[in-house]
Amino acid sequence: MKTDIQIAQECTLEPISKVAESFGISSDDLEFYGKYKAKISDELFEKNKNNPDSKLVLVTAVNPTPAGEGKTTVTIGLAQALNKIGKKTFVALREPSLGPCMGVKGGAAGGGYAQVVPMEEINLHFTGDIHAMTTANNLLASMIDNHIHQGNALDIDVNNIVWKRAVDLNDRALRNTVVGLGGRTNGVPREEGFMITVASEIMAIMGLAEDIFDLKKRLGRIIVAYNRKGEPVTAKDLKADGAMTVLLKDALKPNLVQTLEHTPAIIHCGPFANIAHGCNSVKATKTAMKLGEITVTEAGFGADLGAEKFFDIKCRMAGLKPDAVVLVATVRALKHNGGVAKADLGTENVDAVKKGFANLEKHIENLQKYGVPVVVTLNNFITDTDAEVNYIKERCESMGADFAIAKVWEKGGEGGIELANKVIEVLAAKKSNFKPLYDEKLSIPEKIGMVCKEIYGADGVEFTTSAKKEIARLEELGLDKMPVCIAKTQYSLSDDAKLLGRPTGFTVTIKQVRVSAGAGFIVALAGDIMTMPGLPKVPAAEKIDIDENGKIVGLF
DSSP: OOOHHHHHHHSOOOOHHHHHHHTTOOGGGEEESSSSOEEEOHHHHHHHTTSOOOEEEEEEESOOOTTOOOHHHHHHHHHHHHHHTTOOEEEEEOOOOHHHHHSSSOOSSEETTEEEESHHHHHTTTTSHHHHHHHHHHHHHHHHHHHHHTTOTTOEEEEEEOOOEEESSOOGGGSSEEEOOSOGGGOOOEEEOEEEGGGSHHHHHHHHOOSHHHHHHHHHHOEEEEETTSOEEETTTTTOHHHHHHHHTTTTSOEEEEETTOOEEEEOOOOOTTTSOOBOOHHHHHHHHTTSSEEEEEBSSSIIIIIHHIIIIIIHHHTOOOOEEEEEEOHHHHHHHTTOOGGGTTSOOHHHHHHHHHHHHHHHHHHHTTTOOEEEEEEOOTTOOHHHHHHHHHHHHHTTOEEEEEOHHHHGGGGGHHHHHHHHHHHHHOOOOOOOSSOTTSOHHHHHHHIIIIIIOOSEEEEOHHHHHHHHHHHHTTOOSSOEEEEOOSSSSSSOTTOOSSOOSOEEEEEEEEEETTTTEEEEEETTOOSSOOOOSSOGGGGOEEOTTSOEESOO
Protein backbone atom coordinates (compact mmCIF):
# COMPACT_ATOMS: atom_id res chain seq x y z
CA MET A 1 0.00 0.00 0.00
CA LYS A 2 1.36 3.42 -0.93
CA THR A 3 1.94 5.98 1.79
CA ASP A 4 0.37 9.43 1.73
CA ILE A 5 3.64 11.05 0.77
CA GLN A 6 4.21 8.55 -2.06
CA ILE A 7 0.74 9.28 -3.45
CA ALA A 8 1.36 13.02 -3.20
CA GLN A 9 4.79 12.81 -4.85
CA GLU A 10 3.50 10.69 -7.75
CA CYS A 11 0.69 13.07 -8.68
CA THR A 12 0.99 15.59 -11.51
CA LEU A 13 0.52 19.10 -10.20
CA GLU A 14 -0.82 21.85 -12.41
CA PRO A 15 0.73 25.32 -12.16
CA ILE A 16 -1.24 27.17 -9.51
CA SER A 17 -1.90 29.91 -12.06
CA LYS A 18 -3.79 27.38 -14.21
CA VAL A 19 -5.81 26.07 -11.23
CA ALA A 20 -6.69 29.64 -10.29
CA GLU A 21 -7.63 30.61 -13.85
CA SER A 22 -10.02 27.66 -14.15
CA PHE A 23 -11.90 29.03 -11.14
CA GLY A 24 -11.95 32.64 -12.34
CA ILE A 25 -8.85 33.98 -10.56
CA SER A 26 -6.40 36.00 -12.62
CA SER A 27 -2.64 35.66 -12.19
CA ASP A 28 -2.62 39.40 -11.46
CA ASP A 29 -4.42 38.62 -8.19
CA LEU A 30 -1.77 36.15 -7.03
CA GLU A 31 1.68 36.53 -5.48
CA PHE A 32 3.62 33.41 -6.45
CA TYR A 33 5.79 31.28 -4.18
CA GLY A 34 7.21 29.06 -6.91
CA LYS A 35 5.00 27.23 -9.45
CA TYR A 36 2.55 25.54 -7.09
CA LYS A 37 1.90 27.97 -4.23
CA ALA A 38 0.64 31.54 -4.19
CA LYS A 39 -0.75 34.16 -1.88
CA ILE A 40 -4.08 35.78 -2.71
CA SER A 41 -4.00 39.55 -3.00
CA ASP A 42 -6.33 41.80 -1.04
CA GLU A 43 -7.53 43.22 -4.35
CA LEU A 44 -9.16 39.90 -5.31
CA PHE A 45 -11.58 40.09 -2.39
CA GLU A 46 -12.34 43.75 -3.10
CA LYS A 47 -13.16 42.95 -6.73
CA ASN A 48 -15.58 40.21 -5.69
CA LYS A 49 -16.99 41.63 -2.45
CA ASN A 50 -20.40 42.28 -4.01
CA ASN A 51 -20.75 38.67 -5.17
CA PRO A 52 -23.35 36.63 -3.28
CA ASP A 53 -21.89 34.41 -0.56
CA SER A 54 -21.55 30.74 -1.35
CA LYS A 55 -23.06 28.06 0.84
CA LEU A 56 -20.83 27.35 3.84
CA VAL A 57 -20.34 23.73 4.98
CA LEU A 58 -18.37 22.96 8.13
CA VAL A 59 -16.69 19.56 8.56
CA THR A 60 -16.10 18.39 12.14
CA ALA A 61 -15.72 15.03 13.88
CA VAL A 62 -16.17 12.86 16.93
CA ASN A 63 -13.45 12.97 19.58
CA PRO A 64 -10.15 11.80 18.04
CA THR A 65 -8.94 8.28 18.73
CA PRO A 66 -5.63 6.45 18.14
CA ALA A 67 -7.19 4.87 15.03
CA GLY A 68 -7.61 8.25 13.31
CA GLU A 69 -10.85 9.65 11.88
CA GLY A 70 -9.62 11.43 8.73
CA LYS A 71 -11.51 14.71 9.15
CA THR A 72 -9.19 16.72 6.91
CA THR A 73 -9.18 13.88 4.38
CA VAL A 74 -12.98 13.93 4.24
CA THR A 75 -13.03 17.73 3.99
CA ILE A 76 -10.74 17.62 0.95
CA GLY A 77 -12.49 14.61 -0.58
CA LEU A 78 -15.90 16.26 -0.20
CA ALA A 79 -14.70 19.39 -2.00
CA GLN A 80 -13.24 17.26 -4.81
CA ALA A 81 -16.51 15.35 -5.10
CA LEU A 82 -18.62 18.51 -5.21
CA ASN A 83 -16.52 19.81 -8.09
CA LYS A 84 -16.81 16.44 -9.80
CA ILE A 85 -20.62 16.73 -9.82
CA GLY A 86 -20.48 20.26 -11.18
CA LYS A 87 -20.62 22.47 -8.08
CA LYS A 88 -17.93 25.18 -8.10
CA THR A 89 -16.33 24.48 -4.72
CA PHE A 90 -13.38 25.82 -2.76
CA VAL A 91 -11.92 24.10 0.30
CA ALA A 92 -10.61 26.29 3.15
CA LEU A 93 -8.17 24.62 5.55
CA ARG A 94 -5.75 25.43 8.37
CA GLU A 95 -1.98 25.53 8.01
CA PRO A 96 -0.15 22.58 9.62
CA SER A 97 2.05 23.20 12.65
CA LEU A 98 5.55 21.78 12.85
CA GLY A 99 4.80 20.71 16.44
CA PRO A 100 2.52 17.74 15.66
CA CYS A 101 4.25 17.17 12.32
CA MET A 102 7.48 16.38 14.18
CA GLY A 103 5.64 14.95 17.17
CA VAL A 104 2.86 12.40 17.12
CA LYS A 105 -0.10 13.52 15.00
CA GLY A 106 1.64 14.12 11.70
CA GLY A 107 0.80 16.83 9.21
CA ALA A 108 -2.56 18.24 8.20
CA ALA A 109 -2.70 17.88 4.43
CA GLY A 110 -5.26 15.05 4.24
CA GLY A 111 -4.47 11.50 3.19
CA GLY A 112 -4.68 8.91 0.45
CA TYR A 113 -6.30 10.36 -2.67
CA ALA A 114 -7.78 13.31 -0.81
CA GLN A 115 -4.77 15.51 -0.15
CA VAL A 116 -3.62 19.06 -0.73
CA VAL A 117 -0.31 19.43 -2.54
CA PRO A 118 2.62 20.03 -2.58
CA MET A 119 2.16 18.01 0.60
CA GLU A 120 5.75 18.23 1.89
CA GLU A 121 5.95 22.01 1.53
CA ILE A 122 2.52 22.58 3.07
CA ASN A 123 3.43 20.42 6.08
CA LEU A 124 6.85 22.01 6.56
CA HIS A 125 7.66 25.71 6.06
CA PHE A 126 4.91 26.45 3.51
CA THR A 127 4.99 30.22 2.77
CA GLY A 128 6.52 31.17 6.12
CA ASP A 129 3.31 32.41 7.76
CA ILE A 130 3.85 30.64 11.07
CA HIS A 131 7.49 31.74 11.19
CA ALA A 132 6.29 35.35 10.79
CA MET A 133 3.84 34.89 13.66
CA THR A 134 6.58 33.42 15.85
CA THR A 135 8.81 36.40 15.10
CA ALA A 136 6.07 38.96 15.82
CA ASN A 137 5.25 37.18 19.08
CA ASN A 138 8.87 37.19 20.20
CA LEU A 139 9.48 40.77 19.10
CA LEU A 140 6.79 41.80 21.56
CA ALA A 141 8.38 39.66 24.29
CA SER A 142 11.79 41.21 23.70
CA MET A 143 10.32 44.73 23.80
CA ILE A 144 8.77 44.00 27.19
CA ASP A 145 12.12 42.97 28.66
CA ASN A 146 13.92 45.84 26.97
CA HIS A 147 11.40 48.33 28.35
CA ILE A 148 11.99 47.06 31.88
CA HIS A 149 15.76 47.11 31.39
CA GLN A 150 15.69 50.66 30.05
CA GLY A 151 14.00 52.11 33.13
CA ASN A 152 10.46 50.72 33.09
CA ALA A 153 8.60 53.96 32.40
CA LEU A 154 5.29 52.06 32.31
CA ASP A 155 5.97 50.70 35.83
CA ILE A 156 5.43 47.10 34.68
CA ASP A 157 5.20 44.65 37.57
CA VAL A 158 7.87 42.08 36.67
CA ASN A 159 5.91 39.48 38.63
CA ASN A 160 2.78 40.13 36.59
CA ILE A 161 3.91 39.74 32.98
CA VAL A 162 1.42 37.53 31.13
CA TRP A 163 2.96 37.50 27.62
CA LYS A 164 4.96 34.38 26.76
CA ARG A 165 7.49 33.67 24.07
CA ALA A 166 6.61 31.17 21.33
CA VAL A 167 8.15 28.52 19.09
CA ASP A 168 6.36 26.26 16.61
CA LEU A 169 7.71 23.00 18.01
CA ASN A 170 6.81 20.67 20.84
CA ASP A 171 9.40 21.43 23.54
CA ARG A 172 8.42 20.63 27.12
CA ALA A 173 11.73 22.01 28.46
CA LEU A 174 10.57 25.50 27.48
CA ARG A 175 7.24 25.42 29.34
CA ASN A 176 8.79 27.17 32.32
CA THR A 177 12.08 29.04 32.04
CA VAL A 178 14.05 31.87 33.62
CA VAL A 179 15.44 34.74 31.54
CA GLY A 180 17.83 37.59 32.24
CA LEU A 181 20.50 35.60 34.07
CA GLY A 182 23.45 37.18 32.29
CA GLY A 183 24.13 40.02 34.71
CA ARG A 184 23.10 43.67 34.89
CA THR A 185 23.55 44.42 31.18
CA ASN A 186 21.57 41.40 29.96
CA GLY A 187 18.08 42.02 31.30
CA VAL A 188 16.13 41.72 34.53
CA PRO A 189 15.93 38.13 35.82
CA ARG A 190 12.37 36.80 35.86
CA GLU A 191 10.35 33.65 35.33
CA GLU A 192 9.21 33.13 31.75
CA GLY A 193 7.70 30.43 29.57
CA PHE A 194 7.02 29.45 25.98
CA MET A 195 3.87 28.31 24.24
CA ILE A 196 3.60 26.69 20.84
CA THR A 197 3.05 29.36 18.19
CA VAL A 198 -0.28 27.97 17.04
CA ALA A 199 -1.64 28.49 20.58
CA SER A 200 -0.46 32.08 20.76
CA GLU A 201 -2.72 35.12 20.66
CA ILE A 202 -0.86 36.23 17.51
CA MET A 203 -2.21 33.17 15.70
CA ALA A 204 -5.72 33.82 17.02
CA ILE A 205 -5.57 37.46 15.93
CA MET A 206 -4.34 36.50 12.47
CA GLY A 207 -7.21 34.06 12.17
CA LEU A 208 -9.85 36.64 13.11
CA ALA A 209 -8.52 39.87 11.57
CA GLU A 210 -10.60 41.21 8.67
CA ASP A 211 -7.82 43.32 7.12
CA ILE A 212 -4.45 44.94 7.84
CA PHE A 213 -6.03 47.81 9.80
CA ASP A 214 -8.10 45.47 11.94
CA LEU A 215 -4.92 43.44 12.48
CA LYS A 216 -3.02 46.48 13.81
CA LYS A 217 -5.87 47.43 16.16
CA ARG A 218 -6.08 43.90 17.53
CA LEU A 219 -2.31 43.67 18.00
CA GLY A 220 -2.33 46.96 19.88
CA ARG A 221 -5.00 45.66 22.29
CA ILE A 222 -2.90 42.68 23.42
CA ILE A 223 -2.44 42.82 27.19
CA VAL A 224 1.16 41.88 27.91
CA ALA A 225 1.42 42.69 31.62
CA TYR A 226 -0.04 44.68 34.49
CA ASN A 227 1.64 47.63 36.20
CA ARG A 228 2.10 47.92 39.95
CA LYS A 229 -1.32 49.59 40.23
CA GLY A 230 -2.92 46.55 38.64
CA GLU A 231 -3.67 48.35 35.36
CA PRO A 232 -3.18 46.54 32.02
CA VAL A 233 -0.17 47.31 29.82
CA THR A 234 -0.72 46.71 26.11
CA ALA A 235 1.40 46.18 23.01
CA LYS A 236 0.32 49.63 21.89
CA ASP A 237 1.63 51.11 25.16
CA LEU A 238 4.99 49.56 24.27
CA LYS A 239 4.73 50.95 20.72
CA ALA A 240 5.19 47.45 19.35
CA ASP A 241 1.98 47.20 17.31
CA GLY A 242 3.33 48.93 14.19
CA ALA A 243 6.41 46.75 13.80
CA MET A 244 4.40 43.61 14.54
CA THR A 245 1.92 44.55 11.82
CA VAL A 246 4.75 45.04 9.34
CA LEU A 247 6.15 41.59 10.17
CA LEU A 248 2.71 40.05 9.59
CA LYS A 249 1.73 42.04 6.50
CA ASP A 250 2.38 39.28 3.98
CA ALA A 251 1.39 36.46 6.31
CA LEU A 252 -2.10 37.98 6.54
CA LYS A 253 -2.75 37.07 2.90
CA PRO A 254 -4.35 33.62 2.44
CA ASN A 255 -2.45 30.92 0.55
CA LEU A 256 -3.71 29.14 -2.55
CA VAL A 257 -2.71 25.57 -3.42
CA GLN A 258 -4.53 22.61 -5.00
CA THR A 259 -5.82 19.16 -4.15
CA LEU A 260 -4.72 16.02 -5.99
CA GLU A 261 -7.68 16.62 -8.32
CA HIS A 262 -6.86 20.33 -8.81
CA THR A 263 -9.64 21.68 -6.60
CA PRO A 264 -8.46 25.07 -5.28
CA ALA A 265 -7.54 24.99 -1.61
CA ILE A 266 -7.20 28.18 0.42
CA ILE A 267 -5.00 27.40 3.44
CA HIS A 268 -4.42 30.02 6.10
CA CYS A 269 -3.72 30.12 9.85
CA GLY A 270 -3.67 27.05 12.06
CA PRO A 271 -4.71 27.52 15.69
CA PHE A 272 -5.11 24.29 17.67
CA ALA A 273 -8.71 23.59 18.68
CA ASN A 274 -7.76 22.05 22.02
CA ILE A 275 -5.83 25.13 23.21
CA ALA A 276 -7.03 27.86 20.80
CA HIS A 277 -10.06 28.51 18.58
CA GLY A 278 -9.16 25.89 15.97
CA CYS A 279 -10.33 27.43 12.68
CA ASN A 280 -8.73 28.70 9.51
CA SER A 281 -8.79 32.46 8.98
CA VAL A 282 -11.83 34.65 8.48
CA LYS A 283 -10.07 36.11 5.42
CA ALA A 284 -9.65 32.65 3.87
CA THR A 285 -13.25 31.62 4.48
CA LYS A 286 -14.75 34.90 3.29
CA THR A 287 -12.55 34.94 0.17
CA ALA A 288 -13.62 31.40 -0.73
CA MET A 289 -17.26 32.30 -0.16
CA LYS A 290 -17.03 35.09 -2.76
CA LEU A 291 -15.50 32.88 -5.45
CA GLY A 292 -17.61 29.73 -5.64
CA GLU A 293 -20.97 28.09 -5.08
CA ILE A 294 -19.93 26.09 -2.01
CA THR A 295 -17.16 26.57 0.54
CA VAL A 296 -16.12 23.50 2.54
CA THR A 297 -14.11 24.24 5.67
CA GLU A 298 -13.10 22.39 8.82
CA ALA A 299 -12.55 23.00 12.51
CA GLY A 300 -9.99 21.15 14.59
CA PHE A 301 -10.38 18.02 16.71
CA GLY A 302 -13.85 16.93 17.88
CA ALA A 303 -17.06 18.93 17.58
CA ASP A 304 -16.90 19.72 21.31
CA LEU A 305 -13.80 21.83 20.60
CA GLY A 306 -13.40 22.97 17.00
CA ALA A 307 -17.07 23.16 16.01
CA GLU A 308 -18.11 24.87 19.24
CA LYS A 309 -15.42 27.52 18.76
CA PHE A 310 -16.20 27.86 15.05
CA PHE A 311 -19.82 28.62 15.94
CA ASP A 312 -19.39 30.61 19.15
CA ILE A 313 -16.24 32.56 18.28
CA LYS A 314 -15.51 32.68 14.54
CA CYS A 315 -19.08 32.81 13.19
CA ARG A 316 -20.16 35.26 15.90
CA MET A 317 -17.26 37.65 15.22
CA ALA A 318 -17.24 37.37 11.43
CA GLY A 319 -20.99 37.33 10.89
CA LEU A 320 -20.87 33.92 9.20
CA LYS A 321 -23.91 31.67 8.97
CA PRO A 322 -23.05 28.02 8.22
CA ASP A 323 -25.58 26.22 6.03
CA ALA A 324 -24.75 22.64 7.05
CA VAL A 325 -22.28 20.64 9.10
CA VAL A 326 -20.73 17.29 8.20
CA LEU A 327 -19.84 15.17 11.24
CA VAL A 328 -17.09 12.62 10.52
CA ALA A 329 -17.00 9.33 12.41
CA THR A 330 -15.58 5.88 11.81
CA VAL A 331 -16.72 2.44 12.86
CA ARG A 332 -13.28 2.05 14.43
CA ALA A 333 -13.69 5.23 16.51
CA LEU A 334 -17.02 4.04 17.89
CA LYS A 335 -15.50 0.66 18.77
CA HIS A 336 -12.66 2.46 20.55
CA ASN A 337 -15.21 4.46 22.54
CA GLY A 338 -16.95 1.16 23.22
CA GLY A 339 -13.83 -0.20 24.94
CA VAL A 340 -12.13 -2.16 22.13
CA ALA A 341 -8.32 -2.19 22.03
CA LYS A 342 -6.62 -0.67 18.97
CA ALA A 343 -5.32 -4.06 17.83
CA ASP A 344 -8.89 -5.45 17.68
CA LEU A 345 -10.64 -2.57 15.89
CA GLY A 346 -10.70 -4.49 12.59
CA THR A 347 -12.86 -7.30 14.00
CA GLU A 348 -16.66 -7.00 13.77
CA ASN A 349 -18.15 -6.00 17.11
CA VAL A 350 -21.65 -4.56 16.87
CA ASP A 351 -22.03 -4.49 20.65
CA ALA A 352 -18.98 -2.21 20.96
CA VAL A 353 -20.36 -0.01 18.18
CA LYS A 354 -23.65 0.29 20.07
CA LYS A 355 -21.82 1.24 23.25
CA GLY A 356 -19.47 3.67 21.51
CA PHE A 357 -22.29 5.31 19.58
CA ALA A 358 -22.94 7.36 22.70
CA ASN A 359 -20.01 9.62 21.75
CA LEU A 360 -21.39 10.25 18.25
CA GLU A 361 -24.88 10.69 19.70
CA LYS A 362 -23.71 13.50 21.97
CA HIS A 363 -21.96 15.31 19.12
CA ILE A 364 -25.11 15.12 16.96
CA GLU A 365 -27.17 16.55 19.82
CA ASN A 366 -24.63 19.33 20.37
CA LEU A 367 -24.55 20.38 16.71
CA GLN A 368 -28.34 20.41 16.54
CA LYS A 369 -28.38 22.96 19.38
CA TYR A 370 -26.90 25.48 16.94
CA GLY A 371 -29.78 25.07 14.49
CA VAL A 372 -27.59 23.80 11.63
CA PRO A 373 -28.55 20.71 9.57
CA VAL A 374 -26.27 17.74 10.32
CA VAL A 375 -24.94 15.12 7.92
CA VAL A 376 -23.06 12.23 9.55
CA THR A 377 -20.50 10.56 7.33
CA LEU A 378 -18.64 7.33 8.04
CA ASN A 379 -15.09 7.51 6.73
CA ASN A 380 -14.92 4.02 5.28
CA PHE A 381 -12.42 1.32 6.26
CA ILE A 382 -12.20 -2.03 4.49
CA THR A 383 -12.89 -3.82 7.80
CA ASP A 384 -16.28 -2.12 8.29
CA THR A 385 -19.17 -4.61 8.16
CA ASP A 386 -22.75 -4.10 6.96
CA ALA A 387 -24.13 -4.85 10.42
CA GLU A 388 -21.95 -2.16 12.01
CA VAL A 389 -22.66 0.45 9.33
CA ASN A 390 -26.41 -0.21 9.24
CA TYR A 391 -26.70 0.19 13.00
CA ILE A 392 -24.96 3.58 12.88
CA LYS A 393 -27.03 4.73 9.88
CA GLU A 394 -30.33 3.81 11.55
CA ARG A 395 -29.38 5.52 14.81
CA CYS A 396 -28.24 8.72 13.08
CA GLU A 397 -31.37 8.98 10.95
CA SER A 398 -33.57 8.33 14.00
CA MET A 399 -32.00 11.45 15.54
CA GLY A 400 -32.85 13.59 12.50
CA ALA A 401 -29.34 13.58 11.03
CA ASP A 402 -28.70 12.63 7.41
CA PHE A 403 -26.16 9.92 6.63
CA ALA A 404 -23.64 9.02 3.91
CA ILE A 405 -20.54 6.88 3.42
CA ALA A 406 -17.23 8.47 2.37
CA LYS A 407 -14.52 6.49 0.58
CA VAL A 408 -12.33 9.44 -0.26
CA TRP A 409 -9.03 8.10 1.12
CA GLU A 410 -9.21 5.22 -1.35
CA LYS A 411 -10.98 6.86 -4.30
CA GLY A 412 -10.60 10.63 -3.93
CA GLY A 413 -13.50 12.71 -5.25
CA GLU A 414 -15.18 9.67 -6.81
CA GLY A 415 -15.39 8.11 -3.34
CA GLY A 416 -17.08 11.24 -1.98
CA ILE A 417 -19.94 11.51 -4.47
CA GLU A 418 -22.47 9.82 -2.15
CA LEU A 419 -21.57 12.35 0.56
CA ALA A 420 -21.55 15.27 -1.91
CA ASN A 421 -25.01 14.38 -3.19
CA LYS A 422 -26.31 14.11 0.36
CA VAL A 423 -24.85 17.53 1.23
CA ILE A 424 -26.48 19.07 -1.89
CA GLU A 425 -29.79 17.46 -0.93
CA VAL A 426 -29.58 18.86 2.60
CA LEU A 427 -28.59 22.35 1.41
CA ALA A 428 -31.65 22.40 -0.85
CA ALA A 429 -34.15 20.88 1.57
CA LYS A 430 -33.18 22.08 5.03
CA LYS A 431 -32.81 25.64 6.25
CA SER A 432 -30.08 26.63 8.67
CA ASN A 433 -31.35 28.50 11.70
CA PHE A 434 -27.89 29.10 13.09
CA LYS A 435 -27.46 30.84 16.40
CA PRO A 436 -24.58 30.81 18.93
CA LEU A 437 -25.00 28.81 22.11
CA TYR A 438 -24.79 31.73 24.55
CA ASP A 439 -25.00 35.51 24.87
CA GLU A 440 -21.49 36.94 25.13
CA LYS A 441 -22.80 39.54 27.60
CA LEU A 442 -23.32 36.83 30.24
CA SER A 443 -20.80 36.61 33.07
CA ILE A 444 -17.61 34.60 32.51
CA PRO A 445 -18.69 31.75 34.84
CA GLU A 446 -22.09 31.60 33.13
CA LYS A 447 -20.57 31.32 29.65
CA ILE A 448 -18.05 28.70 30.72
CA GLY A 449 -20.79 26.86 32.58
CA MET A 450 -23.04 26.76 29.52
CA VAL A 451 -20.34 25.24 27.31
CA CYS A 452 -19.31 22.71 29.98
CA LYS A 453 -22.88 21.62 30.72
CA GLU A 454 -24.51 21.87 27.28
CA ILE A 455 -21.60 20.70 25.10
CA TYR A 456 -19.41 18.54 27.33
CA GLY A 457 -22.26 17.15 29.45
CA ALA A 458 -20.71 18.16 32.80
CA ASP A 459 -22.72 18.39 36.00
CA GLY A 460 -20.93 21.59 36.94
CA VAL A 461 -17.75 23.67 36.92
CA GLU A 462 -15.18 24.28 39.63
CA PHE A 463 -12.90 27.32 39.50
CA THR A 464 -9.55 27.40 41.27
CA THR A 465 -8.73 30.34 43.51
CA SER A 466 -6.40 31.83 40.90
CA ALA A 467 -9.08 31.48 38.21
CA LYS A 468 -11.61 33.25 40.42
CA LYS A 469 -9.17 36.09 41.06
CA GLU A 470 -8.51 36.57 37.36
CA ILE A 471 -12.25 36.54 36.59
CA ALA A 472 -12.76 39.23 39.23
CA ARG A 473 -9.96 41.32 37.71
CA LEU A 474 -11.40 41.02 34.20
CA GLU A 475 -14.83 42.01 35.47
CA GLU A 476 -13.36 45.04 37.22
CA LEU A 477 -11.54 46.06 34.03
CA GLY A 478 -14.67 45.58 31.89
CA LEU A 479 -13.04 42.81 29.87
CA ASP A 480 -15.60 40.11 30.62
CA LYS A 481 -18.14 40.61 27.81
CA MET A 482 -16.44 38.40 25.22
CA PRO A 483 -16.88 34.82 24.00
CA VAL A 484 -15.00 32.12 25.90
CA CYS A 485 -12.36 29.81 24.41
CA ILE A 486 -12.02 26.74 26.63
CA ALA A 487 -8.77 24.80 26.35
CA LYS A 488 -9.14 21.12 27.27
CA THR A 489 -8.16 17.64 26.20
CA GLN A 490 -9.37 16.62 22.75
CA TYR A 491 -9.68 12.95 23.61
CA SER A 492 -12.76 13.17 25.81
CA LEU A 493 -15.91 15.22 26.09
CA SER A 494 -14.77 15.83 29.66
CA ASP A 495 -11.53 17.41 30.88
CA ASP A 496 -10.13 13.92 31.65
CA ALA A 497 -8.60 12.23 28.58
CA LYS A 498 -9.36 8.78 29.98
CA LEU A 499 -13.15 9.24 30.09
CA LEU A 500 -14.28 7.92 26.70
CA GLY A 501 -17.73 7.57 25.17
CA ARG A 502 -20.28 9.90 26.72
CA PRO A 503 -19.12 10.46 30.31
CA THR A 504 -21.59 11.60 32.95
CA GLY A 505 -21.39 12.71 36.56
CA PHE A 506 -18.20 14.73 36.10
CA THR A 507 -17.17 18.27 36.97
CA VAL A 508 -14.90 20.41 34.80
CA THR A 509 -12.08 22.15 36.68
CA ILE A 510 -11.01 25.55 35.34
CA LYS A 511 -7.47 26.07 36.57
CA GLN A 512 -6.61 29.33 34.85
CA VAL A 513 -8.42 32.18 33.11
CA ARG A 514 -6.81 34.89 31.00
CA VAL A 515 -7.94 37.41 28.43
CA SER A 516 -6.87 37.57 24.79
CA ALA A 517 -8.02 41.15 24.37
CA GLY A 518 -6.63 41.45 20.85
CA ALA A 519 -8.30 38.28 19.63
CA GLY A 520 -11.44 39.27 21.49
CA PHE A 521 -12.06 36.24 23.68
CA ILE A 522 -11.43 34.90 27.18
CA VAL A 523 -9.30 31.77 27.52
CA ALA A 524 -10.11 29.20 30.21
CA LEU A 525 -7.72 26.31 30.81
CA ALA A 526 -9.50 23.13 31.92
CA GLY A 527 -8.00 20.07 33.58
CA ASP A 528 -4.34 19.40 32.83
CA ILE A 529 -4.22 21.04 29.40
CA MET A 530 -0.93 22.78 28.52
CA THR A 531 -0.17 25.38 25.85
CA MET A 532 3.23 23.81 25.07
CA PRO A 533 3.01 20.12 24.10
CA GLY A 534 5.90 17.69 24.54
CA LEU A 535 7.32 15.14 22.13
CA PRO A 536 6.33 11.46 22.50
CA LYS A 537 8.81 8.69 23.32
CA VAL A 538 9.31 8.06 19.59
CA PRO A 539 8.80 11.40 17.79
CA ALA A 540 7.66 11.39 14.18
CA ALA A 541 10.80 13.42 13.48
CA GLU A 542 12.88 10.24 13.89
CA LYS A 543 11.30 8.79 10.72
CA ILE A 544 11.50 11.91 8.56
CA ASP A 545 14.48 11.91 6.21
CA ILE A 546 15.66 12.63 2.69
CA ASP A 547 16.60 9.68 0.47
CA GLU A 548 19.44 9.19 -2.03
CA ASN A 549 17.29 10.74 -4.77
CA GLY A 550 16.67 13.90 -2.75
CA LYS A 551 13.05 12.97 -1.94
CA ILE A 552 11.56 13.57 1.49
CA VAL A 553 10.40 10.35 3.16
CA GLY A 554 8.61 9.49 6.39
CA LEU A 555 6.32 12.52 6.39
CA PHE A 556 2.63 11.80 6.93
